[in-house]
Amino acid sequence: MPKLTIDGLEVTVEPGTSIIQAVEQLGIEIPRFCYHDKLSVPANCRMCLVEVEKSPKPVASCAMPCADDMKVYTNSPMAQKARKGVIEMLLINHPLDCPICDEGGECDLQDQTVAYGFDRSRYREEKRAVKDKDLGPLVKTVMTRCIHCTRCVRFGEEIAGVEELGVLNRGEYLEIGTYIQQLVTSEMSGNIIDICPVGALTSKPYEFTARPWELRKTQSVDVSDAVGSNIRIDTRGGEVLRVLPRLHEDVNEEWISDKARFCIDGLKNQRLDRPYIRQNGKLQPANWPQAFEEIAKRLKGVKGERIGAVVGDLADCESIIALKDFMRTLGSTNIECRQDGAQFDASEPCGWRFNTTIAGIEKADAILLIGTNPRTEAALINARIRKTWLAKHIKIGVIGQQIDLNYPYKYLGAGPETLEELAKGKGAFADVLLKAQAPMLILGPGAVCRDDGLEIHALARKVAEKYNMLRDGWNGFNLLHTQASRVGALELGFTGGDLDKMLKGDVLYLLGADEIPVNRIGKDTFVIYQGHHGDRAAARADVILPGAAYTEKNAIYVNNEGRPQLAKQAVFAPGEAREDWKIIRALSEIAGKALPYDDIAQVRARLVEANPIFGAIDAIKPATWKPFGKDGDCDKSPFGEYIANFYMTDAISRASKVMAECTDAFEQGKKEKTGTHG
Amino acid sequence: MSGALKRTDFVQPREFKFSKENMKLVEAHIAKYPKGRQASAVMPLLDIAQRQNDNWIPEAAMEEIARLLDMTRIKVFEVATFYTMYNLEPRGKHHLQFCTTTPCWLMGSADVVKACEKHLGIHMGETTKDGQFTMTEVECLGACVNAPVVQRNGDEFYEDLTPDNVIPVIEALKAGKQPKIGSQTGRQTSLGPLGATSLAKQAHDTGNQIMGEPAPAKKAAKAAAVPTEPKDSTPTDTKPKGKKK
Numbered sequence: 010m011p012k013l014t015i016d017g018l019e020v021t022v023e024p025g026t027s028i029i030q031a032v033e034q035l036g037i038e039i040p041r042f043c044y045h046d047k048l049s050v051p052a053n054c055r056m057c058l059v060e061v062e063k064s065p066k067p068v069a070s071c072a073m074p075c076a077d078d079m080k081v082y083t084n085s086p087m088a089q090k091a092r093k094g095v096i097e098m099l100l101i102n103h104p105l106d107c108p109i110c111d112e113g114g115e116c117d118l119q120d121q122t123v124a125y126g127f128d129r130s131r132y133r134e135e136k137r138a139v140k141d142k143d144l145g146p147l148v149k150t151v152m153t154r155c156i157h158c159t160r161c162v163r164f165g166e167e168i169a170g171v172e173e174l175g176v177l178n179r180g181e182y183l184e185i186g187t188y189i190q191q192l193v194t195s196e197m198s199g200n201i202i203d204i205c206p207v208g209a210l211t212s213k214p215y216e217f218t219a220r221p222w223e224l225r226k227t228q229s230v231d232v233s234d235a236v237g238s239n240i241r242i243d244t245r246g247g248e249v250l251r252v253l254p255r256l257h258e259d260v261n262e263e264w265i266s267d268k269a270r271f272c273i274d275g276l277k278n279q280r281l282d283r284p285y286i287r288q289n290g291k292l293q294p295a296n297w298p299q300a301f302e303e304i305a306k307r308l309k310g311v312k313g314e315r316i317g318a319v320v321g322d323l324a325d326c327e328s329i330i331a332l333k334d335f336m337r338t339l340g341s342t343n344i345e346c347r348q349d350g351a352q353f354d355a356s357e358p359c360g361w362r363f364n365t366t367i368a369g370i371e372k373a374d375a376i377l378l379i380g381t382n383p384r385t386e387a388a389l390i391n392a393r394i395r396k397t398w399l400a401k402h403i404k405i406g407v408i409g410q411q412i413d414l415n416y417p418y419k420y421l422g423a424g425p426e427t428l429e430e431l432a433k434g435k436g437a438f439a440d441v442l443l444k445a446q447a448p449m450l451i452l453g454p455g456a457v458c459r460d461d462g463l464e465i466h467a468l469a470r471k472v473a474e475k476y477n478m479l480r481d482g483w484n485g486f487n488l489l490h491t492q493a494s495r496v497g498a499l500e501l502g503f504t505g506g507d508l509d510k511m512l513k514g515d516v517l518y519l520l521g522a523d524e525i526p527v528n529r530i531g532k533d534t535f536v537i538y539q540g541h542h543g544d545r546a547a548a549r550a551d552v553i554l555p556g557a558a559y560t561e562k563n564a565i566y567v568n569n570e571g572r573p574q575l576a577k578q579a580v581f582a583p584g585e586a587r588e589d590w591k592i593i594r595a596l597s598e599i600a601g602k603a604l605p606y607d608d609i610a611q612v613r614a615r616l617v618e619a620n621p622i623f624g625a626i627d628a629i630k631p632a633t634w635k636p637f638g639k640d641g642d643c644d645k646s647p648f649g650e651y652i653a654n655f656y657m658t659d660a661i662s663r664a665s666k667v668m669a670e671c672t673d674a675f676e677q678g679k680k681e682k683t684g685t686h687g
Numbered sequence: 688m689s690g691a692l693k694r695t696d697f698v699q700p701r702e703f704k705f706s707k708e709n710m711k712l713v714e715a716h717i718a719k720y721p722k723g724r725q726a727s728a729v730m731p732l733l734d735i736a737q738r739q740n741d742n743w744i745p746e747a748a749m750e751e752i753a754r755l756l757d758m759t760r761i762k763v764f765e766v767a768t769f770y771t772m773y774n775l776e777p778r779g780k781h782h783l784q785f786c787t788t789t790p791c792w793l794m795g796s797a798d799v800v801k802a803c804e805k806h807l808g809i810h811m812g813e814t815t816k817d818g819q820f821t822m823t824e825v826e827c828l829g830a831c832v833n834a835p836v837v838q839r840n841g842d843e844f845y846e847d848l849t850p851d852n853v854i855p856v857i858e859a860l861k862a863g864k865q866p867k868i869g870s871q872t873g874r875q876t877s878l879g880p881l882g883a884t885s886l887a888k889q890a891h892d893t894g895n896q897i898m899g900e901p902a903p904a905k906k907a908a909k910a911a912a913v914p915t916e917p918k919d920s921t922p923t924d925t926k927p928k929g930k931k932k
């Protein structure tokens with residue numbers, strides 16, 4: 010292990026560590042533009058120059074590996090002079106339009122010029138201008154500001170897996186562009202905004218909205234899928250202005266999907282900001298006591314078995330447990346969280362979690378995807394698979410739809426038959442799985458959202474067992490969910506009800522459940538809708554209780570891996586809307602069955618009591634392997650597509666104009682391309 | 688250098704297919720590289736496409752190449768835009784590339800350019816109305832010894848040009864004739880103005896032919912016009928001495 014001195018401090022590092030990484034370990038700062046620790050190292054900006062003893066010239070610290078007895082000086086006169094020179098060169102063609110640039114205040118070039126550059130310009134010649142590119146409704150470009158660090162190009166190639174940006178022309182004419190005129194079609198394209206060190210790529214929806222120093226920053230988690238990406242919510246004056254990723258190596262690294270980032274304008278549209286009661290067939294505004302009383306009146310005398318409750322995709326764990334307890338006091342066991350009709354066995358955590366863990370994907374050497382399109386169902390899990398494929402060229406097999414996943418795979422078949430064959434040890438992929446050291450499978454919603462879901466669940470378990478996907482310290486069985494609430498609800502046992510029976514019962518309590526077949530709700534069923542958006546189900550409700558969206562409450566969400574994470578309140582819910590568990594608590598009192606908790610600490614204590622995993626935030630307790638599913642014959646029909654439009658999957662994204670624009674720009678285009686593409 | 692020239696007055700063909708003979712070449716080039724590394728053949732393929740398609744590469748050809756080499760289109764586009772010898776817009780039948788880099792410029796390339804512009808009635812970057820000639824400016828063509836230099840269609844060099852001797856070249860091309868390739872002043876390759884000077888003695892001693900002179904059998908005496916000391920044989924000292932001018 011190389012031992013070197015940096016600014017007089019001795020440090021021993023792993024072989025292969027670059028100087029910049031070693032310096033970072035010591036907490037010393039080296040300015041950089043092109044270097045990004047999640048991307049390859051092109052060493053083209055030269056901002057990271059340092060002095061290394063015995064080297065006649067300054068050395069690019071991002072590309073130079075540490076060697077024994079090196080003496081590095083990060084702030085010597087030579088290093089300082091080199092940086093000044095680099096900054097001066099970069100500014101030659103940079104427009105210096107900081108006052109009208111959205112990056113201002115959080116721009117690497119701006120900061121580093123102040124910290125390391127000259128205090129005045131010596132350049133008197135003309136500057137060049139570059140034509141802006143149209144990258145679609147999400148990313149705004151001002152290409153004259155580009156300093157050609159190529160981070161965006163490398164992000165596309167290495168992380169997102171869409172090689173659409175490139176370095177065109179040369180010399181004075183060099184520019185970043187796309188092929189002829191093409192949009193950047195990735196579920197993760199927004200991340201190029203974050204990695205662009207200047208204002209060349211900025212957020213279009215956030216254009217000219219705020220300066221970073223005006224914003225209040227709240228650390229939270231995303232609910233647009235079940236990955237549980239860590240995010241930072243930036244707000245000003247009670248308004249959510251933007252969402253940025255927050256580093257969590259085990260979950261989302263430092264990326265988020267475009268839906269997580271850009272659906273937030275949906276938080277302002279179609280909000281339910283006061284209770285409503287249906288009178289004479291019309292929803293009329295009401296106040297809380299009236300709404301509660303109306304419900305209490307209706308609940309009186311109704312038998313528990315005629316009452317049902319369904320939780321939706323965005324529900325938090327506090328409200329789920331409150332609703333479950335409330336239903337129990339009403340004598341009802343008709344509770345269900347699988348509003349999409351998914352039919353997997355909900356009795357064993359090993360059967361529904363992403364057991365391998367997201368970071369664990371990187372250890373896999375063979376992956377079988379069954380009835381899933383991770384690209385739309387969990388974009389960041391797809392990015393991990395791609396990362397693993399890129400690093401080790403692992404073998405990937407697909408059963409289900411034949412789609413472009415951003416990495417090559419072996420297509421095995423369309424439906425359960427192929428899976429059955431595999432379970433019998435037949436088929437081309439059997440060999441690959443047998444030889445693998447760490448094989449894993451991902452069972453997707455396309456495979457379990459069907460009538461034979463239980464059988465397929467069992468079949469997948471058999472495949473996992475046959476191919477030794479369960480060994481010491483390795484569990485290769487994964488069920489992929491797309492709903493932020495789903496795993497939390499399963500952990501709390503919010504299942505067991507018969508959806509069809511519930512829809513036709515006397516009272517139906519919908520906690521943000523918008524994906525249920527609304528048209529199958531019984532004519533005389535009394536529907537209580539608690540949620541934050543006037544989406545699909547609210548229109549059918551008899552009483553509407555306005556709840557809080559994920560940015561408006563302190564709540565726990567459990568991600569696909571079974572990892573409980575904290576969402577923090579960034580703004581207040583609009584109007585009279587309240588935090589969801591409090592609504593249920595208040596209602597329970599008026600209905601005469603007061604729940605035994607009065608503050609969030611007590612609710613959380615109740616959560617821990619219901620399931621100990623809630624006691625350890627951000628930790629995963631591995632599930633023990635037990636049999637699940639039901640033996641039986643599967644239908645022959647192929648696995649279907651679960652998410653037809655990535656940009657609109659829940660009440661928030663359906664209310665978002667930006668997501669609607671994306672649908673127009675990207676999804677429509679994709680449909681036209683089918684057949685010749687991929 | 689597509690950044691410099693942006694023409695919009697032409698139509699991109701919808702389709703491009705390599706001809707049968709060219710397809711053989713394409714396959715031969717691809718076969719040179721190990722499997723999975725076929726993208727390395729992108730440059731020769733672009734060149735073949737350009738030759739097949741009257742001196743320029745249409746978008747359809749780049750797409751075809753991307754398909755053949757299993758690359759993304761943007762990667763082909765990157766290469767095609769990087770090199771100045773790939774034309775992404777229609778060019779005249781004779782694409783004349785004028786070197787105007789320092790050595791050529793010192794030797795009068797500006798005058799050569801001016802003479803041609805006047806003769807053809809177009810400016811740098813333009814194509815004559817009859818589609819015969821395109822003039823473009825390029826950087827050093829690597830033939831500075833015979834500056835100024837003009838390259839035609841990426842293949843032929845016309846060297847030692849002057850405003851006077853460049854016109855006959857153009858006229859010959861116009862008439863469909865093949866002008867003499869290389870120096871237009873009659874000098875042999877890049878032989879210096881004083882004839883063979885450096886290493887002449889060594890060539891004599893080893894019985895090798897000296898440029899511009901008959902074969903060594905005759906052992907011509909004038910070969911030693913500039914006697915060189917043996918110690919002068921180091922590379923830095925083999926240049927003609929300035930004072931002999």
Ligand code: SF4
Pocket residue numbers: 154155156157158159160161162185204205206207209210
């Ligand atoms: S657009 Fe931004 S990220 Fe891309 S090369 Fe330019 S400066 Fe770098």
Ligand code: FES
Pocket residue numbers: 040041042043044051052053054055056057058069070071072
């Ligand atoms: S950061 Fe090292 S060269 Fe760009």
Ligand code: FES
Pocket residue numbers: 786787788789790791792826827828829830831834835836
């Ligand atoms: S400068 Fe013209 S060929 Fe080199």
